[in-house]
Amino acid sequence: MINSIKADMYRLFRSKTVWLVICLFLALQVRAVFTLKPFEPIFDTHFVEASSPFSDLKLISYNYGVLIESIFTVGTLVCSMYSEGLLKNSIICGKSIKKIPIYKTVTAVYINTSILFIQNLTIYILNLLLHKGYRSTYFPNVLLVTLWQAVPVIGWTCFLIFIAAVVRKYSYFLAAIFVPLIALSSGIRTGYYLPTVIMGYIVYEPYVGFRIYVALFALALSLISVFLFWLHTNRRTE
Amino acid sequence: MRDVVLRANGIGKNYRKTRALNDINFTVYRGDICGIIGRNGAGKTTMLKIFSGLITNYDGSYEMLGVKDTEAERVRFRTGSMIDTPSFFAELTAYENLMYFCIQKGVADELKVDYILRVTGLAEDKNKKFKAMSMGMKQRLAIAFALMDEPELVFLDEPSNALDPMGISSMRELFRQLNSEFETTFVISNHILTELYSVANRFIILDKGKIIKQLTKTELKEQCKRGLYIRCDDVKKTTLVLENELGLYDYKIADENRLIIYRFSDTSEIVKNLVYKNIRIYGVQETGISLEDYYKSVLEEQG
Numbered sequence: 001m002i003n004s005i006k007a008d009m010y011r012l013f014r015s016k017t018v019w020l021v022i023c024l025f026l027a028l029q030v031r032a033v034f035t036l037k038p039f040e041p042i043f044d045t046h047f048v049e050a051s052s053p054f055s056d057l058k059l060i061s062y063n064y065g066v067l068i069e070s071i072f073t074v075g076t077l078v079c080s081m082y083s084e085g086l087l088k089n090s091i092i093c094g095k096s097i098k099k100i101p102i103y104k105t106v107t108a109v110y111i112n113t114s115i116l117f118i119q120n121l122t123i124y125i126l127n128l129l130l131h132k133g134y135r136s137t138y139f140p141n142v143l144l145v146t147l148w149q150a151v152p153v154i155g156w157t158c159f160l161i162f163i164a165a166v167v168r169k170y171s172y173f174l175a176a177i178f179v180p181l182i183a184l185s186s187g188i189r190t191g192y193y194l195p196t197v198i199m200g201y202i203v204y205e206p207y208v209g210f211r212i213y214v215a216l217f218a219l220a221l222s223l224i225s226v227f228l229f230w231l232h233t234n235r236r237t238e
Numbered sequence: 239m240r241d242v243v244l245r246a247n248g249i250g251k252n253y254r255k256t257r258a259l260n261d262i263n264f265t266v267y268r269g270d271i272c273g274i275i276g277r278n279g280a281g282k283t284t285m286l287k288i289f290s291g292l293i294t295n296y297d298g299s300y301e302m303l304g305v306k307d308t309e310a311e312r313v314r315f316r317t318g319s320m321i322d323t324p325s326f327f328a329e330l331t332a333y334e335n336l337m338y339f340c341i342q343k344g345v346a347d348e349l350k351v352d353y354i355l356r357v358t359g360l361a362e363d364k365n366k367k368f369k370a371m372s373m374g375m376k377q378r379l380a381i382a383f384a385l386m387d388e389p390e391l392v393f394l395d396e397p398s399n400a401l402d403p404m405g406i407s408s409m410r411e412l413f414r415q416l417n418s419e420f421e422t423t424f425v426i427s428n429h430i431l432t433e434l435y436s437v438a439n440r441f442i443i444l445d446k447g448k449i450i451k452q453l454t455k456t457e458l459k460e461q462c463k464r465g466l467y468i469r470c471d472d473v474k475k476t477t478l479v480l481e482n483e484l485g486l487y488d489y490k491i492a493d494e495n496r497l498i499i500y501r502f503s504d505t506s507e508i509v510k511n512l513v514y515k516n517i518r519i520y521g522v523q524e525t526g527i528s529l530e531d532y533y534k535s536v537l538e539e540q541g
Contacts, residue, residue: 007342011327014334085325089383091291092321093342094314 004095004103005110012076012111021072022115025065029119032059033126059123060145066116070157073115074108075173078164101230105161112157113150120146151219158222162229241268243391243423244289248298251284251447258284260447262298266425266440268390271417273438274427275533281447282427283321286393289425290319303390315343318389320397324380328369332360332379335368336386345387357412358382359405373400381409385416392416394426398433406430410437435529443536451536462526466499469521470512473497479515484508495520 012018081087081104091097124142160177167173242265249262259281266272274282287293289300291314299306303313326335336351355364358378368376377400384392398406414437416422428434434441441458443451453461470476473491480486480499484507488500502508505524512519 003342003344006346007338010334010341011330011338014330016329080327084328085323086327088290088292088321089325089339090342092314092317092319093339094291094311095342096311097294 001099001103001106004090004100005107008077008104008107009111011080012073012107015076017072018069018076021069025069026119026122028065029059029123030126033123033130059127060120060142060149065119066112066149066153067156069115070108070112070153070160071174071177073111074157074160074164075170077104077108077111078161079168079170079173082165082168083170098230101161101165101226105158105226105229108157108161109154112153116149116153117146120149155217155219155221155225158225158229162225165229242266242301243268243270243303244425245301246285246298247300249285249288249300250297251281251288251293251295252297258447259288259296262449264442264449264452266391266423268423269417269421270440271413271424271426271438272440272442273434274425274442274444275431275434275529276427276444277537280444282444283395284447285444286319286321286395286425286427290314290317290321290393292321315387316389317391317393318384318386319393319395320380320384321393321395324376324383326368326376326379326383329367331365331367332371332375332382333364335379336382339383340386343387350387354382354386358385359408374402374405377401378405378409385412388416388420389422391423392425394424396428397426398428398430406433413437431529431533441529443533445537445540450540458529458532462528462532465525466502466505466508467492467496467521467523467525468499468508468512468519469496471495471518471520475515476512476517479511479517480508483511483515498525 081090081100087097087100090100095103120142124136124139128136163176164173167176244266246262246264249259250257251259262281262285274285276282284293288296289302291310299308300310301307302310303316305313327338330338332355333351336354337346337348340346340351352361352364355361358381360375360378360382363371363375366375368379371379377397381394381397384394397409401409410433413422413424413426417424424438426434426438435458439455441451441453441455442449468476473494473496476497477489477491480489486499486502486508489497490500491497499508505522509519509522
């Protein structure tokens, strides 16, 4: 399994799109830290009250970038496997058709949670450097928030993998995800867009309001998605 | 006793109502180069797909590298395959594509990738993206993929497709070299029968999903019954030398200057003896029916 994950990471980080999206969202995070000022909200007021003071923890809590990035990482990982007929090469190399969906899921989840961690770490370090710890939290808090954020990221990633396996073509997959996203743009603003809401629920005031049931929903979504992905891959191979 | 690397036991495969393969039984030994011959739809690719693990729903069973088909995944990393059209990541280069699969196999060795790219003639194009490659280059890359990591058993489906004459020749040499140096076993299907004849030492003829003939190269040569045309100044004297000195009685006199010898083993020995007896030789030519002719005759026999 390690070899499959290593190989997929090798392939993923040779994709210009993935690098572009990661850099873009990292740049947005950096920009947010630079513009961080006390008592001045820079984010969606639906989640952040205008009077609440900003800290790096708040900024980290509302880090949704990875949800968009994961669309590209999953698309690159899964769609190429189908549309370019590469599944057969992996089978020839001795990979079990029953295990390939698991390898892909683990890789995508690992990559996306790693990106989330790196982004949060960047915000924390930059804030520490720029504001000399004035509005900095303790590092364990960053880890705790990241851990909670990882739950919807995993759920969203698994859901995306299933959609990618069904749609197969990269362009169709992007359309399948982004068209509803654009159509629901008013929903995004009001916080009705599913992954954003899930993440918002989980990380909002992370010390007090842990919404366990939302986390469980995200995990259930991931399990169902992985099972459907596995079923779909096995059924379509021959 | 020779090591068995592949043994098929009654393999069959149905595609809906079509019987693509029926009761396939054969054995391939270590170091063999086994040529699969058959017309379109004979079941060659289906058979290779079964051995490569691309088809899992079939009748019968097979043993590969000492394990049963149910456990073949364990040994598949010791095999290499090139089936159907070459498929690789369009955005990655030849080098990156091979490296990806090397990592997947657990042998991320840059030297190995460089070596296989060099021997398959892709060293100069290793940084070319797959989508920018010509059909010939893609085919070479697919062969490189099958041969990377020194496999013990290689399945090649139409390896000379899209290759130029130089490419066909260099690939033939590569297969021979790997076979002699590392005892790599090959199972090759090819429509170019002359090409297959020059590289394989065993042949399996498939038709309508059944094996209709299995024979070694020696047996095939015997079946093709070679003839040696000799043009000389004295046919009578030549026949005397053939009978008395070489013990060859199976010949036919074509005219006063030409005769055909059948069932002979060494052309040079015949020529040497004739020249020693002061017979002027104007021309020597080995002839016989080709593999293609033999294949046609076998198919005709089957009706």
